[in-house]
Amino acid sequence: MGESTVKSLEGRTAAAPSPMPDGGGVRARLRAPRRPRIWFEILLIGVSYWTYSLIRNAVPEQKAQALKNADWIWDVEKSLGLAFEQSVNHAVNSVTWLIVSMNYYYATLHFVVTIGVLVWLYRWQPGRYAASRTVLFATTGVALVGYYLYPLAPPRLMNGQNFVDTVLVHHTWGSMASGNLKHMSNQYAAMPSMHIGWSLWCGLIIFALASAPWARILGLLYPAATLVVIVATANHFWLDAVGGMICLAFGFAVSYFWYGALPQRLPKLVETPEPVAQGGPPPGSLTESETDRARASSKVSSGR
Numbered sequence: 001m002g003e004s005t006v007k008s009l010e011g012r013t014a015a016a017p018s019p020m021p022d023g024g025g026v027r028a029r030l031r032a033p034r035r036p037r038i039w040f041e042i043l044l045i046g047v048s049y050w051t052y053s054l055i056r057n058a059v060p061e062q063k064a065q066a067l068k069n070a071d072w073i074w075d076v077e078k079s080l081g082l083a084f085e086q087s088v089n090h091a092v093n094s095v096t097w098l099i100v101s102m103n104y105y106y107a108t109l110h111f112v113v114t115i116g117v118l119v120w121l122y123r124w125q126p127g128r129y130a131a132s133r134t135v136l137f138a139t140t141g142v143a144l145v146g147y148y149l150y151p152l153a154p155p156r157l158m159n160g161q162n163f164v165d166t167v168l169v170h171h172t173w174g175s176m177a178s179g180n181l182k183h184m185s186n187q188y189a190a191m192p193s194m195h196i197g198w199s200l201w202c203g204l205i206i207f208a209l210a211s212a213p214w215a216r217i218l219g220l221l222y223p224a225a226t227l228v229v230i231v232a233t234a235n236h237f238w239l240d241a242v243g244g245m246i247c248l249a250f251g252f253a254v255s256y257f258w259y260g261a262l263p264q265r266l267p268k269l270v271e272t273p274e275p276v277a278q279g280g281p282p283p284g285s286l287t288e289s290e291t292d293r294a295r296a297s298s299k300v301s302s303g304r
Helices: 025-031 038-058 063-080 085-093 096-124 126-149 166-170 179-184 194-209 213-232 238-259 288-301
Strands: none
Touching: 038 096, 038 126, 063 238, 085 096, 085 166, 085 213, 096 126, 096 166, 096 194, 096 213, 126 194, 126 238, 194 213, 194 238, 213 238
């Protein structure tokens, strides 16, 4: 007497434990994996990208400071013996078909692959979608702080360093960084590199969640190829890529804090609860009389 007991029906299996800590209230409900709503996600992504572009381009360009910071980055890389950007830029620029392909890669895949991964998560990994999306949004948000606090000219805009602006030289389209579109984008927001932040997000998510080995390999190759592209086109220093990685680490930390687990540890699918018929028991439950008959049948079959 006085002891609390928990009764369960025979043959019923316990639900798989959630990686999130127990708890109730509004925060627990918000953290629980749920099926994303398409209209909300499209609206959220659209508004977020518009806000990101607005804030990024509204940051004062501070040309003099951006060029001074670029000279400092270049000197640091030289002191480390890792100032290889100019050699890569000139070598790849000498192969026309390769550099033109890289120009289009830089201008398009940054958006195409990222949106593709979001769609894949939404369709086939809905339980992990919100946590993965939070990583991406937090990564992008903290990058804005970097653009504001540390204006940086890309190598192609440095004075007296003989970098090749490959978009201008080869007259390729699509880049907001050169040509007629350069006045629509802040030219001195190179640190951190979101080409690396977003591509590494794509690569890690694909590697962690994809089942096909070839897809996981491509996931790892994608950010590596992006690093080569941003250096070859003289749009970034390799240290900008390090900044993008730091931002991504921050994004994963924010998502982990909120959801209590990394995206791959959350359930892949989210079960939609079935409606309970009015006046009847929940689906899958047994009434008291059905339970008694089941127990009697069990006794007969066991010879008791």
